[in-house]
Amino acid sequence: MTTEEIILSNLRGNVRETYDMPTLSFGKLQYPDPVGAFITAASTVAGASVIEAREGDDINELIRKAYPEAKIIASNLPGVKADRNPDEVSSPQELDGTDVSVVAGTVGCAENACVWIPQTMRQRAVCFICEYLVIILHRKDIVSNMHEAYMRIEMPEMGFGTFISGPSKTADIEQALVYGAQSFCGVTIILV
């Protein structure tokens, strides 16, 4: 018998009684204004900044205004002025030293400020290796809770996606909260 067969047959032999899957039909947290709740959660507990873009605003100007000192911007989004393209670099290491990465989120969740970032670029390192991350998100894609979020997310062809809620952080040294652990030190969400 292979190890797989040994483990599976041991599991089958050791089941004494079985349980049904629950229906999950209980009521779930709903916000009267999910966009407002999302902005509050993102800009407080998650530690991100939120910019509400208005009709006619230029995305590149908003990014420049948020990070005036950024020298190297990386993105593959159409219309975003970038110095590096994660589809074209020959290795993920080449993205090191990126000041700002700009990515698109497809679902935002009001209860915890999570934004789903599907991998729509060849090198996903671009999402994590930068000093600051800019996420562009449509207001209409904001839902109240994670149940709704998991109904809406789609796994891209690349086979990776991540919910991100604010900048990377740690409290491993004496419980002191520090932003900028191994990944980006700050996040700006641009709501369009």
Add this chain to the structure above:
Amino acid sequence: MSTQHAKKANEFVKLTDVVDRHDATFWAVRSKRDRMAHEVPEWEDLRAAADMIKKHTVTHLADYLGRFAENARRNGVQVHWAKDAAEYNAIVLDILRKHDVKKVVKSKSMLTEECGLNDSLMANGIDVVETDLGERILQLLGVPPSHIVMPAIHITREQVLECFRGHGIIEKNGRQAADSMGGDLKTLEAEADPTFLTRCARYHLRDNFMTADCGMTGANFGIADTGEVVVCTNEGNADMSTSIPPLHVVSMGIEKLIPDYKSMAVFQRLLARNGTGQPTTVYTSHFRKPRPGTEMHIILVDNGRSDILGNADHWQTLKCMRCGACMNTCPVYRRSGGYSYSYFIPGPIGINLGMLRDSDSHYGNCSACSLCCSCDNVCPVKVDLSTQIYKWRQQLDSMHHADPMKKTISEGMKVLFDHPGLYTSALRMAPVANVVPSWLAGLAMKPWCEGHDMPVFAKKSFHQLWKNGLKEDSQK
């Protein structure tokens, strides 16, 4: 007379400052958890759902694992099975050797700790770099974790500074760290500033991410429907570890499986709120396929789990998702620290898992419980933690680990409670003990008196008061 846990705890509690800080730290985490729970109106529905989903999944685990493995293979992932730690370590080594791996960057995984992976790899000449900040500090210090979620919480900033100095990290990365904060290196170093130290680690680890040949992660969840794994971190170290090196190896305990995205939503809402008191971890990353041009492997590890399923008293430990809440709330853990336990997972869940792993080595932890049942009430998947500990205690005698002193006392009490006449006369005599000098009583039963104070017996027993009361009432 004392268990191994009691002896070690006895040493730990002498460091009153450390105990106070440890207690306050974890009580604060517990309080944050309560606030988070109260913000979600359907919190108890979520716990009930999580309990049922896990019960359903582990009692249909063979089917779900089969589906998971098939979907993962279809996604281009290579799936391996390991029945124990030795087979698991051999599989990892084999994968790494095939890719000529010299350095591994690793995100926190309790399973690799359980299997002793790091020692196995390093003995074979492979450099292993832990990338969770707390884990990295412990690795450089050469000490084990004292908590499963906040592993280095017992280390002071001064100790971290000293450790980083000793490993040349301040010298190499200190300047860049200070510059990134716009601060003065000398001042920041003198203050052992936590932000400064974190930044030093950031640049030190960045060098390692850039040069590693393989990234290893655990898995918080495996999703049967899609064949993907989910890894939750705050630091982004799992994402850094897996988006740069050309090889990703996932180590997953077979009990981590859940059916689908609908279930995942339930656990995502519970995990961080319950574990660290945050509404979510910063990253909830879903890994379904290898990056273009790279390989992804998932190793499904049993290491005793399929046997636990057959254990009527303890199978529900398989529901645990390692959030750490049971240790945060445990009054014994908070005041005795992680190192007082002999198993690498401390607290209520660790007592049970240690006994299931090797009862001869870990029975000493069973005393580390006051049966207050607080753990049962915070567990997000409703593992019956205190009931299980109680059951272990009932079995200690048959395992030949019962404390002979407690056994004698218990047998004496049994005689007393089984004979009402004897009980009543003993009770009538009890106030006499009040006038026995404590040093004399202590001398006579010395080992018992350590940890048991002589109670002050009332002059009249409850029985007597009750009878007198009835008489007085009838006379009114």
